[in-house]
Amino acid sequence: MKKIALASIGGTISMQVSNNGGITPQIGAKDFISAIPEIKKIAQISTHNLFSIASGHITFQNLLEAYNWAKNAAKDSQGIIITQGTDTLEESAFFLSLLWNEPIPLILTGAMRSSDELGYDGLNNIYNAITLIVNYPSSLNAGVMVVMNNTIHHPLWMQKKHSLALETFDSMHQELGIIFENKVEFFRPLSSLPKFPNLQTLHKKVFCYEHSLDDEKEILEWAGEKYDGIVIAGYGAGHTNLQTRDTIIKIAKTKPVIMCARTYAGPSAISTYGYLGSEIDLQKEGVVMSKWLQPKKARILLTILLSQNLGIKDFINFRDFITIK
Incomplete structure (x- = not known):
C-alpha cells in the first residue's frame, strides 16, 4: 500500500x-x-x-x-x-x-x-x-x-x-x-507550470485593487508609494478610467503594474480596444496585461517573482506559457 x-x-x-x-x-x-x-x-x-x-x-x-x-x-x-x-x-x-x-x-x-x-x-x-x-x-x-x-x-x-x-x-x-x-x-494530462522551488521568504509586497464605477485615484497613488508592485482588476477585459489612467501609467514607469480582467471567466484583452485606458493604450505606456491570470493569482505570481529578484519579463514569460487546451 x-x-x-x-x-x-x-x-x-x-x-x-x-x-x-x-x-x-x-x-x-x-x-x-x-x-x-x-x-x-x-x-x-x-x-x-x-x-x-x-x-x-x-x-x-x-x-x-x-x-x-x-x-x-x-x-x-x-x-x-x-x-x-x-x-x-x-x-x-x-x-x-x-x-x-x-x-x-x-x-x-x-x-x-x-x-x-x-x-x-x-x-x-x-x-x-x-x-x-x-x-x-x-x-x-x-x-x-x-x-x-x-x-x-x-x-x-x-x-x-x-x-x-x-x-x-x-x-x-x-x-x-x-x-x-x-x-x-x-480528461487531459497535468500540465506542469514553471517552478520557483528555492523561495525562502516573501519580502516584497504587491497591492491588488479592483476597479469600480467612477473610481478615485487616491488609493492607487498611495499604493504606488507603499508597494513593490500593483495588480489591478480592470473593467471588462482589463481597462481603466480616465481618472486613474495617468496615475497607473506613472506607477508603471518605476515598478510592475499588471492589468487583469475583473470578470470571473475569460482573459484580459491584448489588441482589441484602442481608447484611452484600454489595453492597447496601457501597454504602450508599460502596463502588462495578465491574459488568463486572474487578479488574485497574478498577485501571488508577482509577489513570488519579486521576492526572488525576478521581474516583469519573467511574469510575461509565465503569462505566455499559459494556453487553453
Missing part, C-alpha cells in the same frame, strides 16, 4: 459548532482518518496538524511552512494531502503549484459543509484525494491538484464561483478529471 502524508490547516472541513453558536476549527487530520475506516484497506496514512485556522487567516508564511512540511514528508511518502478552508483554497493551491517540484502528487482539498451539517462533504473529498494518489498514473507529471466534489482541478484554472454551494469550484472547462466508483478518470 502507498504511504500518504495528510496535514490539516483548518477551515470548514475541520469545523464544528462552538459555544458561540457558530462553527470554528476543532478537529484535525487524525480525526478525519479515524472517521473513514475504509482507508486502512487501500493506504497507510500518517497525519499532522499544521494549523487550526480559518482559510481567510492563512498567510504566505503559513503556506511556506506547509510547503516545507510537505517537502520533508515527501521523503517517505508516495503522495501528500493538505486540507484547508475553501475561501482561499484556489490561492493556496496556486501558490504551492509554483513551488512544488517533487516527483509525487500534492493534493489539496476541503469542504463546503461542516462536520455538524447533513451532507458533510469533507470525508468524501479526503477519500477521493486518497483514491487519486493510490491510482495516480505514473505516466503523468506529478504536481499540485485540488480534489473537490468528485472533480480534479488544476490550480491555475480553478476558481470559487459561489459563496455557499457544494459545487462551488469551476475550472472554466479545464477540469483535469473525475473520481467516481473508486476510479480515477483523467
Whole structure:
C-alpha cells in the first residue's frame, strides 16, 4: 500500500459548532482518518496538524511552512494531502503549484459543509484525494491538484464561483478529471507550470485593487508609494478610467503594474480596444496585461517573482506559457 502524508490547516472541513453558536476549527487530520475506516484497506496514512485556522487567516508564511512540511514528508511518502478552508483554497493551491517540484502528487482539498451539517462533504473529498494518489498514473507529471466534489482541478484554472454551494469550484472547462466508483478518470494530462522551488521568504509586497464605477485615484497613488508592485482588476477585459489612467501609467514607469480582467471567466484583452485606458493604450505606456491570470493569482505570481529578484519579463514569460487546451 502507498504511504500518504495528510496535514490539516483548518477551515470548514475541520469545523464544528462552538459555544458561540457558530462553527470554528476543532478537529484535525487524525480525526478525519479515524472517521473513514475504509482507508486502512487501500493506504497507510500518517497525519499532522499544521494549523487550526480559518482559510481567510492563512498567510504566505503559513503556506511556506506547509510547503516545507510537505517537502520533508515527501521523503517517505508516495503522495501528500493538505486540507484547508475553501475561501482561499484556489490561492493556496496556486501558490504551492509554483513551488512544488517533487516527483509525487500534492493534493489539496476541503469542504463546503461542516462536520455538524447533513451532507458533510469533507470525508468524501479526503477519500477521493486518497483514491487519486493510490491510482495516480505514473505516466503523468506529478504536481499540485485540488480534489473537490468528485472533480480534479488544476490550480491555475480553478476558481470559487459561489459563496455557499457544494459545487462551488469551476475550472472554466479545464477540469483535469473525475473520481467516481473508486476510479480515477483523467480528461487531459497535468500540465506542469514553471517552478520557483528555492523561495525562502516573501519580502516584497504587491497591492491588488479592483476597479469600480467612477473610481478615485487616491488609493492607487498611495499604493504606488507603499508597494513593490500593483495588480489591478480592470473593467471588462482589463481597462481603466480616465481618472486613474495617468496615475497607473506613472506607477508603471518605476515598478510592475499588471492589468487583469475583473470578470470571473475569460482573459484580459491584448489588441482589441484602442481608447484611452484600454489595453492597447496601457501597454504602450508599460502596463502588462495578465491574459488568463486572474487578479488574485497574478498577485501571488508577482509577489513570488519579486521576492526572488525576478521581474516583469519573467511574469510575461509565465503569462505566455499559459494556453487553453
